[in-house]
Amino acid sequence: xxxxxxxxxxxxxxxxxxxxxxxxxxxxxxxxxxxxxxxxxxxxxxxxxxxxxxxxxxxxxxxxxxxxxxxxxxxxxxxxxxxxxxxxxxxxxxxxxxxxxxxxxxxxxxxxxxxxxxxxxxxxxxxxxxxxxxxxxxxxxxxxxxxxxxxxxxxxxxxxxxxxxxxxxxxxxxxxxxxxxxxxxxxxxxxxxxxxxxxxxxxxxxxxxxxxxxxxxxxxxxxxxxxxxxxxxxxxxxxxxxxxxxxxxxxxxxxxxxxxxxxxxxxxxxxxxxxxxxxxxxxxxxxxxxxxxxxxxxxxxxxxxxxxxxxxxxxxxxxxxxxxxxxxxxxxxxxxxxxxxxxxxxxxxxxxxxxxxxxxxxxxxxxxxxxxxxxxxxxxxxxxxxxxxxxxxxxxxxxxxxxxxxxxxxxxxxxxxxxxxxxxxxxxxxxxxxxxxxxxxxxxxxxxxxxxxxxxxxxxxxxxxxxxxxxxxxxxxxxxxxxxxxxxxxxxxxxxxxxxxxxxxxxxxxxxxxxxxxxxxxxxxxxxxxxxxxxxxxxxxxxxxxxxxxxxxxxxxxxxxxxxxxxxxxxxxxxxxxxxxxxxxxxxxxxxxxxxxxxxxxxxxxxxxxxxxxxxxxxxxxxxxxxxxxxxxxxxxxxxxxxxxxxxxxxxxxxxxxxxxxxxxxxxxxxxxxxxxxxxxxxxxxxxxxxxxxxxxxxxxxxxxxxxxxxxxxxxxxxxxxxxxxxxxxxxxxxxxxxxxxxxxxxxxxxxxxxxxxxxxxxxxxxxxxxxxxxxxxxxxxxxxxxxxxxxxxxxxxxxxxxxxxxxx
Amino acid sequence: xxxxxxxxxxxxxxxxxxxxxxxxxxxxxxxxxxxxxxxxxxxxxxxxxxxxxxxxxxxxxxxxxxxxxxxxxxxxxxxxxxxxxxxxxxxxxxxxxxxxxxxxxxxxxxxxxxxxxx
Numbered sequence: 043x044x045x046x047x048x049x050x051x052x053x054x055x056x057x058x059x060x061x062x063x064x065x066x067x068x069x070x071x072x073x074x075x076x077x078x079x080x081x082x083x084x085x086x087x088x089x090x091x092x093x094x095x096x097x098x099x100x101x102x103x104x105x106x107x108x109x110x111x112x113x114x115x116x117x118x119x120x121x122x123x124x125x126x127x128x129x130x131x132x133x134x135x136x137x138x139x140x141x142x143x144x145x146x147x148x149x150x151x152x153x154x155x156x157x158x159x160x161x162x163x164x165x166x167x168x169x170x171x172x173x174x175x176x177x178x179x180x181x182x183x184x185x186x187x188x189x190x191x192x193x194x195x196x197x198x199x200x201x202x203x204x205x206x207x208x209x210x211x212x213x214x215x216x217x218x219x220x221x222x223x224x225x226x227x228x229x230x231x232x233x234x235x236x237x238x239x240x241x242x243x244x245x246x247x248x249x250x251x252x253x254x255x256x257x258x259x260x261x262x263x264x265x266x267x268x269x270x271x272x273x274x275x276x277x278x279x280x281x282x283x284x285x286x287x288x289x290x291x292x293x294x295x296x297x298x299x300x301x302x303x304x305x306x307x308x309x310x311x312x313x314x315x316x317x318x319x320x321x322x323x324x325x326x327x328x329x330x331x332x333x334x335x336x337x338x339x340x341x342x343x344x345x346x347x348x349x350x351x352x353x354x355x356x357x358x359x360x361x362x363x364x365x366x367x368x369x370x371x372x373x374x375x376x377x378x379x380x381x382x383x384x385x386x387x388x389x390x391x392x393x394x395x396x397x398x399x400x401x402x403x404x405x406x407x408x409x410x411x412x413x414x415x416x417x418x419x420x421x422x423x424x425x426x427x428x429x430x431x432x433x434x435x436x437x438x439x440x441x442x443x444x445x446x447x448x449x450x451x452x453x454x455x456x457x458x459x460x461x462x463x464x465x466x467x468x469x470x471x472x473x474x475x476x477x478x479x480x481x482x483x484x485x486x487x488x489x490x491x492x493x494x495x496x497x498x499x500x501x502x503x504x505x506x507x508x509x510x511x512x513x514x515x516x517x518x519x520x521x522x523x524x525x526x527x528x529x530x531x532x533x534x535x536x537x538x539x540x541x542x543x544x545x546x547x548x549x550x551x552x553x554x555x556x557x558x559x560x561x562x563x564x565x566x567x568x569x570x571x572x573x574x575x576x577x578x579x580x581x582x583x584x585x586x587x588x589x590x591x592x593x594x595x596x597x598x599x600x601x602x603x604x605x606x607x608x609x610x611x612x613x614x615x616x617x618x619x620x621x622x623x624x625x626x627x628x629x630x631x632x633x634x635x636x637x638x639x640x641x642x643x644x645x646x647x648x649x650x651x652x653x654x655x656x657x658x659x660x661x662x663x664x665x666x667x668x669x670x671x672x673x674x675x676x677x678x679x680x681x682x683x684x685x686x687x688x689x690x691x692x693x694x695x696x697x698x699x700x701x702x703x704x705x706x707x708x709x710x711x712x713x714x715x716x717x718x719x720x721x722x723x724x725x726x727x728x729x730x731x732x733x734x735x736x737x738x739x740x741x742x743x744x745x746x747x748x749x750x751x752x753x754x755x756x757x758x759x760x761x762x763x764x765x766x767x768x769x770x771x772x773x774x775x776x777x778x779x780x781x782x783x784x785x786x787x788x789x790x791x792x793x794x795x796x797x798x799x800x801x802x803x804x805x806x807x808x809x810x811x812x813x814x815x816x817x818x819x820x821x822x823x824x825x826x827x828x829x830x831x832x833x834x835x836x837x838x839x840x841x842x843x844x845x846x847x848x849x850x851x
Numbered sequence: 852x853x854x855x856x857x858x859x860x861x862x863x864x865x866x867x868x869x870x871x872x873x874x875x876x877x878x879x880x881x882x883x884x885x886x887x888x889x890x891x892x893x894x895x896x897x898x899x900x901x902x903x904x905x906x907x908x909x910x911x912x913x914x915x916x917x918x919x920x921x922x923x924x925x926x927x928x929x930x931x932x933x934x935x936x937x938x939x940x941x942x943x944x945x946x947x948x949x950x951x952x953x954x955x956x957x958x959x960x961x962x963x964x965x966x967x968x969x
Contacts, residue, residue, distance in 0.1 A: 047892070048960035055882075055953040059875045062946060070930065073950065076943040077874035078910035079866070082926050083943070086918035215922070219929070760925035811922030 093845035114806035124196035131200025138371035140214040149238035177233035197374035201227035235372035244502035288577035295541035308683035322389035325565035337509035341387025342784040351804025391503030395469035399537030474500035505566035517564035518555035519571035612825035618773035655745035669725040799827035861902035878954035885958035899955025908944030
């Protein structure tokens with residue numbers, strides 16, 4: 043034996059292995075990752091992969107057959123209801139495990155465990171918002187309900203059955219790339235997932251921003267900048283509706299005028315915000331308006347566009363029910379879809395159900411706080427945040443009668459100046475059992491079943507549309523909402539006594555709804571739920587425009603076919619531009635425009651208000667409006683506190699339409715008084731600079747300018763899709779923005795044999811190495827749909843079935 | 852003959868152990884093969900290198916072709932910053948080859964020199 047070379051080469055080999063098995067030297071453990079029998083190659087699914095399987099699990103009570111069609115949509119046929127949920131959990135895990143776990147880890151404020159301290163602020167914020175506390179409260183409610191508990195237990199068991207059978211080489215590729223492993227699923231994780239949706243959909247508030255705006259501007263100016271009601275409002279429940287006298291009487295605190303609506307010091311808190319355009323369209327038309335004589339329902343929820351998609355399409359069939367639609371990987375049941383009798387869909391309610399109270403602690407220990415002239419004890423929740431590659435971070439959150447103290451000396455939300463404490467009161471903290479909504483909807487046979495189902499939906503508030511084969515159509519602006527006095531919770535509220543607390547919830551029988559209205563259709567698009575005669579305060583953060591287009595079209599449409607509905611759902615008409623463009627055309631000082639500017643002005647003048655993919659006018663309008671807003675507001679907001687929001691587009695548009703000498707048009711930094719024409723012309727000139735640049739890069743056409751993408755949740759570019767040629771935009775029914783838009787388009791005709799169409803921008807497999815990862819995207823981009831096959835038990839030999847998975851005991 | 856047998860044995864045993872054990876067990880296999888079938892250090896290196904270069908290269912190729920290189924395109928962009936599936940297969944083969952090569956060479960030093968060179 044040659045000892046010296048032996049030792050040298052042993053060391054070299056060992057060093058090589060360590061380098062290639064860890065991230066100590068190289069950015070990734072390349073040996074582990076590229077080993078063909080362990081690493082990423084194992085995720086390269088053959089394009090003709092055979093998904094056929096025979097599986098047995100002792101947890102099952104009966105037989106379950108899953109037929110996978112050519113789009114990899116599973117059609118689950120289960121003898122026992124809970125077996126169906128077991129298999130649903132198994133399939134969610136098989137195709138979407140990584141995203142389900144990531145989203146729940148993020149919801150629980152545990153992202154740092156996976157990606158390190160870059161996520162620490164996110165984790166602290168989510169813990170302090172009480173996400174886990176909220177999920178625990180909701181889980182307690184679920185555990186009280188034997189049906190829903192059994193559903194969740196079966197689902198969890200199904201997810202875990204898949205995880206237990208998973209070998210290292212079968213781990214989803216993201217686990218391998220990031221370097222961690224999945225943990226067991228639990229009912230709490232399902233609850234966390236649903237709270238994540240509440241975070242995304244029930245966080246509409248600008249309380250800190252509005253407080254600052256109120257403090258910065260004069261009372262009169264503030265009233266102009268944040269009007270409670272928009273002129274153009276076309277509420278979900280039409281204007282003439284008569285509401286009964288409210289059952290709940292709300293007492294306005296005596297100190298409201300002096301202490302609350304008055305000015306105080308600005309606050310400098312910033313926090314994460316979900317996309318303010320999280321919205322949707324839904325409508326149902328009665329048989330009187332359709333060619334078939336039966337109702338048609340349409341729904342397209344607008345959410346962040348991600349891969350793997352938020353949605354997973356499936357059919358679940360048991361002896362008791364048969365439902366088809368999209369589900370959330372992470373939760374049992376079908377969320378948006380239809381069964382043999384009726385169809386249902388949702389748009390976001392957008393009510394303000396999250397408020398903040400300023401807390402006065404006795405001292406730095408935060409052990410007691412002042413409440414109703416007494417010192418009251420706080421409860422502490424200890425949050426241990428694990429951080430990848432670093433010691434744990436300990437955070438202690440104080441809980442008050444209002445809720446957790448989200449912001450204090452230990453978490454300032456990038457606060458720089460004041461040292462105040464703010465507790466958050468969020469409706470999502472309250473116990474509720476949202477899963478029951480979907481459990482019952484999936485089985486609903488008629489309007490009263492629908493009613494019984496949706497009253498269980500408390501948070502996030504949703505406009506629930508419904509249509510039934512018996513001819514019924516309905517919509518309900520559902521949610522359990524606090525009954526607020528006008529202006530309650532628009533700003534930070536005093537937390538020293540109970541006078542500013544939420545006093546009661548709006549009774550369920552006072553929720554605005556419509557059932558078979560005379561106009562023969564119901565619709566919602568995140569606009570105001572009801573007009574000002576509704577006796578409860580509704581807040582003001584609603585977008586009016588998509589609703590206007592939808593109602594205008596549905597009013598005039600008759601003998602409607604499915605094709606008409608497809609055209610409507612993918613409509614690029616921009617009603618906001620229709621209202622705003624005349625201001626630009628009328629007030630432009632054309633004599634001051636150069637020849638080049640005139641060329642772009644001509645494009646705007648001849649534009650048809652459609653945000654079509656090749657439209658140049660849409661880009662000219664978009665940039666002109668952007669610069670118009672900047673030109674009008676920049677001077678007024680230049681010295682304002684940083685944490686503030688500018689008035690909405692509709693506020694500016696309506697102000698200018700009403701009054702061409704709108705006070706804020708004047709640039710306060712110049713001696714002369716600017717007119718609307720000055721503002722319009724100078725905005726347009728600034729827009730042209732960008733337009734020229736866009737044109738030089740061949741990006742003047744709207745789709746190229748907007749540049750829609752669907753990104754992987756890690757934002758890894760090779761796992762994402764870019765530069766999608768699709769039109770639409772914020773105020774169009776086809777609300778496709780750059781990374782946000784119709785996350786599922788569904789049209790259901792409730793004829794005796796249901797006819798349905800659907801598409802979502804993704805694919806059934808979450809594996810970037812599968813051909814089913816993003817195969818729906820091009821269909822979605824083109825505005826096309828897949829015909830939905832509601833498989834019958836007798837169709838087991840249909841040629842659309844590609845694979846069969848059998849599950850048994 | 853010894854050379855060919857060693858290569859085949861290393862490749863075959865590496866494939867078998869990797870069905871159950873971590874990827875780096877290829878080093879142990881390569882080490883044992885050259886310890887049992889002695890060759891010069893240089894030839895031993897080549898034995899291990901070629902065995903795993905071929906095994907990992909062929910395996911990743913055989914996986915990637917039926918996948919129509921969907922994943923290899925994406926991963927090559929992430930790891931190599933270049934969209935080239937064949938380069939990813941080459942890098943895979945090289946990593947296997949180098950690790951097994953050095954391990955095999957280490958194994959050759961277990962024997963005395965005159966025995967090793969024959």
